[in-house]
Amino acid sequence: MSESPGVQAAPQEVWERPFVRAHQEWCSAFVLELRLRDVPGPVIGERLGEVEGHCTETGEPPSAAFGDPTDYAREIDAESSPERVSGVWTIAALGAGQVLAMLVGTAAIRNWVSGEPLTYNLVQLGCLAVVAAALLCLPRVLRPLFAHPWVVGAALFAVVTAAGVGAAAASGTSSATVVPVSPAVIAIVLFMVVLALSWLEYRELTGDSADDLVTSPLAPEPRANRAAQRSGWIALVPALMIPTYYLAVGIIFWVFG
């Protein structure tokens, strides 16, 4: 058998590999666990490449050769280089900040249009805190969410919905404190904050750390690799989601308010 050292082909995302598609559940759980541990994408790809190479030679499925994907990910990570990217928790914090700014900012637009001051009572502040806590906990919840998507997803949805309904129901029921700043100023400043956080999130998602995609060191499959070109566009979607929503709600309030 002839072998050539030092394969230098363009990196290919692991998700395009037939082996990964054939063992999607195992591979997804493995990648998720390593991502939550902030292991760099190329390192995850190398670990997955070891699994694919070994299973291809033995003919075993990854569950038989490597056991539970989450346990194996923890074990291999414990024995690997401590190299880390900041990733998941930073993005969760930026996302939570954007959502909070959007909730307060859109409420300010509504009051700006109606000419009323922006007010908050304790119940509403508590509901905002619940929403922020739920968003900040998302990385922690991802493991159970992946294992039991309906149960954990429904619980998460119920908590956020209850906070939203609670905040709406509490408006006008108890003594509210007037925010001593014009709603117009609040709306505009918070929109700037949302834009700034979006920019930071975009930078985090596209990676200061060159390419953080989960790329395979194995020989690329025939399909063309467009991962690098796509990554910038893919990162734009979550980064621009909140500012877009903020603008849309603002326009709706102005037009129909």
Place this chain on the structure above:
Amino acid sequence: MPTGPQPSEWLRGVLELCVLRVMADGPTYGYAIAGRLADAGFGDIKGGTLYPLLARLEKNELVIVDWRTGDTGPGRKYFTLTDAGRAELEHGLTRWEAFSARVGVHLAAGGDAFVHSTHSSRSSA
């Protein structure tokens, strides 16, 4: 003499040394290492046991790695012993020989005592 698979905890203690010994014969990859160990009578070493050990060797710079393509399969990750890896193997062999000799002496002495006490108890009966 009855022989069978050794208890897994025995193997766990010496697996790294055995893997280093396989690597001393030249660059090799995970599946080939598992095959050599199986041929040597160590049984089926699962990927979940072998690759974390290989990762530890890599982290401790006892091996260098490179990916190679082949005629069959998607590719292989080759492990090559470094000078530090060879030194670790030699050091491990020395320690293992001392340890196994000590265990052998102890078990032989314990065996003599066991035979002697069994013989004495039969005689007195």
